[in-house]
Amino acid sequence: MEPVDPLKQLDDVRYKELTCMEVIRDGDEEGVDFTSIFRVRYKRKGYILKLFHSSTYPSPLVESGPHKFDREKCAYERLLHHGVCSQGFVPMCHGWFELRVPKGSTWLHSFASDEKPPNALLLEDIFDGVTLSVLNISPSIAGQALLAADQMHEAGVLHRDLQPRNTLVRSDGTVVIIDFDKASTWPHKGVNLLSLKKEMQLCWCLYFSCMLTDQLMDLTPEQVRY
Structure with missing residues (x-):
């Protein structure tokens, strides 16, 4: 695969220009270092703002904010290019961009005490997207999800967390894959034909063997483990 351009740096985004409309997530499952996601207004348009703490965590077993940011940034560089x-x-x-958070911030209070400004990504808001579940999956939507994963793989991106929570279904039935802070991107040694094939097989089993079967059994999202 050919080299790609670096992701555009937005030097003109300021805290005072951002209005928080919704806190989507302000914490993480590890409880150590986390990314936060907000629905915001910026220059009269709606976006998703994803923030990453700039501090590192001493344990090599835990990926801290800078590592997660680099993973997602590299993934989007290839996804945009392709x-x-x-x-x-x-x-x-x-x-x-780096977002300088004032000490008195209310909606970004978890970042206000950081020594370094958090790194931020400004993303499209999939406003009509709902999380994939046994309630909305169909053979057509399962096929759309596989197509989205295939296009992502063609760009050299291994998602590494393709769970339903990271898959949105739009009102027209198309599927959008989100959250790339665990992704590996070519030329990382973990991205190869075998790893891409395994992830695609896992997706097929999840959508067709598990979710569609569970739907036929009238199971609810609370009754399944994915």
Whole structure:
């Protein structure tokens, strides 16, 4: 695969220009270092703002903010280059920036005491997207999800967390894959034909063997383990 351009740096985004409309996530499952996601207004348009703490965590077993940011940034560089964003299989990424958070911030209070400004990604808001579940999956949507994963793989991106929570279904039935902070990107040694094939097989089993079967059994999201 050919080299790609670096992700655009947005030097003109300021805290005072951002209005928080919704806190989507302000914490993580590890409880150590986390990314936070907000629905915001910026220059009269709606976006998703994803923030990463800039401090590192001493344990090599825990990926801290800078590592997660690098993973997602590298993934979007390849996804943009190969047209996966413009085709709608993943959100459009408008660029990255450092966000200086004032001490008195209310909606970014978890970042206000950081020594370094958090890194931020400004992403397309999939406003009509709902999380994939046994309630909305169909053979057609399962096929769309596989197509989205295939296009992502063609760009050299291994998601590594393709769970239903990271898959959105739009009102027209198309599927959008989100959250690339665990992704590996070519030329990382973990991205190869075998690893891409295994992830695609896992997706097929999840959508067709598990979710569609569970739907036929009238199971609810609370009764399944994915």
